[in-house]
Amino acid sequence: MTTPKYYWDDMDVGFTARTGGKTVTKDEIVKFASVYDPQPFHLDEEAAKDSILGGLCASGWHSCAIAMRLVVDDVYPEMAPLGSPGIEEVRWRRPLYAGETVKVALEVTDRRASKKRPDMGLTRFFWTMTNEKDDTIMTCDCWVMFARRPETQEEKGAA
């Protein structure tokens, strides 16, 4: 692994990042839903029009997965993420319809060093997924584990 630009130590509360955009197609929405969330409003345009969602829209889990991919592609290459213990909250603020182009803004809202593992820290992010009109589609409040900067660990070890 190449040396990351941002270790856990380098991301204070208030640190921000953003991804590029991705246009979500009807085919993708139907394909994801066929495998993971085959409810009528994610599969069938006519059924979706009659639903309270108002039209064919992505599974909420699909929105989460799309956001994750944007973050992995555009934000994580400069970091050293080690996985996540969980999610504090997801809000699907409005449906994600076919043809919309979404992007994610991230902000660090909290952080803590790991008690068990001196080589690791936890960072709390607030993700906001918006469309091309800047309507908020989804927010996600989550913790991610990151590697700590090696020299910090040595200093602590030597102290």
Added chain:
Amino acid sequence: MTTPKYYWDDMDVGFTARTGGKTVTKDEIVKFASVYDPQPFHLDEEAAKDSILGGLCASGWHSCAIAMRLVVDDVYPEMAPLGSPGIEEVRWRRPLYAGETVKVALEVTDRRASKKRPDMGLTRFFWTMTNEKDDTIMTCDCWVMFARRPETQEEKGAA
């Protein structure tokens, strides 16, 4: 749509349901991760062994999506779900490794009628995903919207 067995009105706090099991393959894990979460520990067995996750394991979002499919297949056919406004919490308690067979137990923990829509109510579920040894893989605390029993609405309208 056929008449559901359980409307919102029929699911009190304490109502439970459970899904059948599904075996998660390495191919599925890698396929999902390739599209939505291409981090080394979800794609490559060798990289995964060196990670804190200890072996190739599903993206947390994949675990959520697998749980959703089990619920849609085995629990929702008797209900009238209308979508979800969001998730209160997800905990990825331990990695979901290739070859494990998972199932989901659901329990209703809260409920409220919709203020805006008399034909709808919200139900809060706690999902517990376990493997074949009953180890807890994931929990998910989420709200789902359901249709209300039509005769209840008429009674309320007439009152």
